[in-house]
Amino acid sequence: MISRLDLRGSSPATLGPRGLRDVLPRAEYDVADALEAVRPICDAVRDRGAAALREYGERFDGVVPPHLRVPAEVLQAALDALDPDVRSALEESILRARRVHAEQMPQEHTTRVVDGGTVGHRWIPVTRVGLYVPGGLAVYPSSVVMNVVPAQEAGVESLAVASPPQRDNTGVFAGYPHPTVLGACALLGVDEVYAVGGAQAVAMFAYGVRDDAGDADDTGDGGAAEASDDGAGARPDLCAPVDLVTGPGNVYVASAKRLLRGVVGIDAEAGPTEIAILADDTADPAHLAADLVSQAEHDPLAASVLVTDSAGLAERVEAALERQVRATKHHERVVAALSGRQSAIVLVDDLEAGRAVVDAYGAEHLEIQTANAPELARRIRNAGAIFVGPYSPVSLGDYAAGSNHVLPTSGTAAFSSGLSVYAFLRGVQVIEYSQEALAEIGPRIVALSHAEDLPGHGDAILARTQPGAGA
DSSP: OOOEEEOTTOOHHHHHHHHHHHHSOOOSOOHHHHHHHHHHHHHHHHHHTHHHHHHHIIIIISOOOSOSBOOHHHHHHHHHHSOHHHHHHHHHHHHHHHHHHHHHOOOOEEEEEETTEEEEEEEEEOSEEEEEOOOSSSOOHHHHHHHHHHHHHHTOSEEEEEEOOOTTOOGGGTTSSOHHHHHHHHHTTOOOEEEOOHHHHHHHHHHOEEOOTTOGGGGSSTTOOOOOSSOTTOOOEEEOOOSEEEOOOOHHHHHHHHHHBTTBEESOOOOSOEEEEEEOTTSOHHHHHHHHHHHHTTOTTOEEEEEESOHHHHHHHHHHHHHHHHHOTTHHHHHHHHHSTTOEEEEOSSHHHHHHHHHHHTOSEEEEESTTHHHHHHTOOSOSEEEESTTOOHHHHHHTSSSOOOOOOTTGGGTOOOOOGGGGEEEEEEEEEOHHHHHHHHHHHHHHHHHTTOHHHHHHHHHHHSTTTTO
């Protein structure tokens, strides 16, 4: 069911990080390959607005939403319909996430460089964000929490959520996103929610969408959308453009983010989900198998990788997988993911070699289940999130650890971070010098300006420190 990759006898130091990345399992997907598919979609949303969104809803999701913006009464109905146990779980997840993300807020500070000269650093939230919540093979109210909480804690003034409409919804929820997703939005106080999925949602956020003729009620608040500044008679915005788009999605969502980066800010290009586990003989094979299955049930392209120095443990995990996969609900999806080229059990000579392997892999989720798990965890450099010890499974982080589950994938953890309040903040430097402080450093600035053949820069200093020098 799951393949083996035997790296015993292959020195990670000799292979190096690039060599290891070349041999380690990865999903066969390419964001660049999807660019040409999403380009016309994004262009159509830019040019034809709401009409294009409806067409793509029917084409890709099999349903045209009654309104693109979910009405307030539908959000309230979803909140009222939440199962009490689910609502309680969401409330606890929100509470823990708020506790963690509030602690992430950086402090403003001012440095006195010299007498009369200071440089300060302020953190300012972006004004408006678009948060994407996927809705394909699974339902993700947890992703509502993971996107919304850090944005709110960062102080974002305006936020909107988009999630695909569900054709199987009935009653008041027919044609809208899954009611549990809507309920989570309402629980968090989010009242701007759109029944739009895929690349078209990213384009809607990037370009904004005007209300088209004959559908003034799409604002979900009786037509009282944000007024346009384009003059009298112009239609209002259905969805005003945002400054930043965050949230996970499929390859088309990731491709749209890449295409529109620069038009709008993005958090990252999240690909198929993945777990890597570094384990030794002390690990429980039933735990390891359960964690591999839990990741595989997301998507046929999901990656489940176990790295171990114990052939005996590998055999025990394989046996546990056989038993657990037969009993799991999403059997076919799990089998496809575990048997795909993106999943494997990797055998290494020792845990030091294993550490090098998982560092080269740069997993979205990395579990360490070894006798010295805390010590090993401190030495890991590349991972979206690290789960330490037998009682810190990825599922905990997915829902209620307090951490964020929107994490870098496909090895991008080597240079990217998971979603946090920092994604929604901009650092702004504030410089203030007195006349005396500027005069003291002035000659050095003039010297550097001439060294760069930019004498006007020096003249701007001299105009303040030697008035009349250039007259």
